[in-house]
Amino acid sequence: MTTPATAPVYNRIALIGLGLIASSMYWAIQRSGLAGEVTGYARSQATRDTARRIGLTDRVCDSAAEAVAGADLVVLAVPVGAMASVASEIAPHLAQGATVTDVGSVKRDVINSVGPLLPESVHFIPGHPLAGTEHSGPESGFATLFDNRWCLLVPVEGTDPKATAQLRALWEGLGANVEEMDADHHDLVLAVTSHTPHLIAYTMVGVADDLGRVTDGEVIKYSAAGFRDFTRIAASDPTMWRDVFLTNKDATLEILGRFTEELFALQRAIRTGDGDHLFDYFTRTRAIRRGIIEAGQDTDAPDFGRSVSKEKI
Numbered sequence: 001m002t003t004p005a006t007a008p009v010y011n012r013i014a015l016i017g018l019g020l021i022a023s024s025m026y027w028a029i030q031r032s033g034l035a036g037e038v039t040g041y042a043r044s045q046a047t048r049d050t051a052r053r054i055g056l057t058d059r060v061c062d063s064a065a066e067a068v069a070g071a072d073l074v075v076l077a078v079p080v081g082a083m084a085s086v087a088s089e090i091a092p093h094l095a096q097g098a099t100v101t102d103v104g105s106v107k108r109d110v111i112n113s114v115g116p117l118l119p120e121s122v123h124f125i126p127g128h129p130l131a132g133t134e135h136s137g138p139e140s141g142f143a144t145l146f147d148n149r150w151c152l153l154v155p156v157e158g159t160d161p162k163a164t165a166q167l168r169a170l171w172e173g174l175g176a177n178v179e180e181m182d183a184d185h186h187d188l189v190l191a192v193t194s195h196t197p198h199l200i201a202y203t204m205v206g207v208a209d210d211l212g213r214v215t216d217g218e219v220i221k222y223s224a225a226g227f228r229d230f231t232r233i234a235a236s237d238p239t240m241w242r243d244v245f246l247t248n249k250d251a252t253l254e255i256l257g258r259f260t261e262e263l264f265a266l267q268r269a270i271r272t273g274d275g276d277h278l279f280d281y282f283t284r285t286r287a288i289r290r291g292i293i294e295a296g297q298d299t300d301a302p303d304f305g306r307s308v309s310k311e312k313i
């Protein structure tokens with residue numbers, strides 16, 4: 001999908017943290033002319049040097065203060081655990097009436113830690129694009145990352161609806177479908193759909209490594225697509241994912257508890273030879289997958305667009 005060029009949604013956007021998400025935002029902003037100017041800042045000199053070399057942002061700044069000066073939108077695109085320190089660094093330099101948003105994978109913790117640090121004269125509207133890859137850093141981004149993906153906005157009580165509408169327009173211009181969600185609900189849903197699955201992938205690759213065969217290439221060589229997907233996900237950035245689990249502790253532990261209960265039930269069925277339990281369980285989960293495809297909700301699926309007949313389920 002190519003989004004047609006549109007009028008700028010913001011005059012100046014400041015991207016703080018220049019990794020996968022910020023760089024993808026920049027290339028998508030450029031694709032559609034969504035900002036007058038984009039400034040960028042990352043903590044490490046090496047990242048700023050790379051950004052300058054590849055032309056990532058119109059102006060790479062050597063301080064967060066310089067990057068946010070005069071910006072009408074500031075995007076915090078750093079690991080969740082670094083959001084608060086960045087917020088306190090930029091707070092005195094924010095323009096009156098500016099919007100501050102973030103792209104962190106966890107929302108309640110960001111609201112609690114960042115919200116109180118920002119001046120009352122700015123709009124704070126947390127967000128989360130549900131799009132990513134296992135790659136990170138300034139060279140990993142690409143303009144189409146958000147095309148046809150969800151972006152969840154989590155406006156706190158009392159947020160100016162006009163500021164929210166403007167941020168929504170930016171994400172739609174970036175190619176995303178936008179919905180609003182409550183922070184706690186977001187964290188629970190993401191614990192199910194993203195956080196716990198990542199933990200399971202990390203664990204599965206760790207288990208295979210304990211068998212001493214991953215590094216020999218044997219597991220990779222003989223594995224079908226399933227395990228390859230686990231290894232791809234388990235290659236995701238350790239800092240980002242450490243912070244996700246430390247800040248979405250309750251929801252992740254809740255889902256992990258349910259997961260282990262189900263796992264034990266399946267383990268018991270295998271041990272006792274309870275084929276009915278296994279068959280019924282797998283039939284139920286297959287129907288869920290087919291329902292997702294039928295509803296057209298997985299645009300990446302190889303069988304997307306091919307309707308699955310009910311009789312086959």
Ligand SMILES: NC(=O)c1ccc[n+]([C@@H]2O[C@H](COP(=O)([O-])OP(=O)(O)OC[C@H]3O[C@@H](n4cnc5c(N)ncnc54)[C@H](O)[C@@H]3O)[C@@H](O)[C@H]2O)c1
Pocket residue numbers: 016017018019020021022041042043044047077078079080082085086103104105106128129130131132133134135136137138237240
């Ligand atoms: N990677 C994904 O799949 C994905 C998807 C959606 C949302 N997110 C969220 O987006 C955020 C950014 O993730 P990413 O994948 O772009 O990460 P990344 O590792 O690619 O980039 C993070 C950037 O932040 C910089 N940084 C770290 N600490 C900093 C600090 N204190 N001050 C200034 N810069 C700092 C790093 O140098 C790097 O440039 C995270 O909060 C993550 O949870 C990630």
Ligand SMILES: O=C(O)C(=O)C[C@]1(C(=O)O)C=C[C@@H](O)C=C1
Pocket residue numbers: 104105129130131132133134193194195233236
């Ligand atoms: O596709 C991937 O590699 C991702 O892990 C992306 C993914 C996800 O779990 O879907 C990871 C973390 C985010 O906060 C949003 C998206």
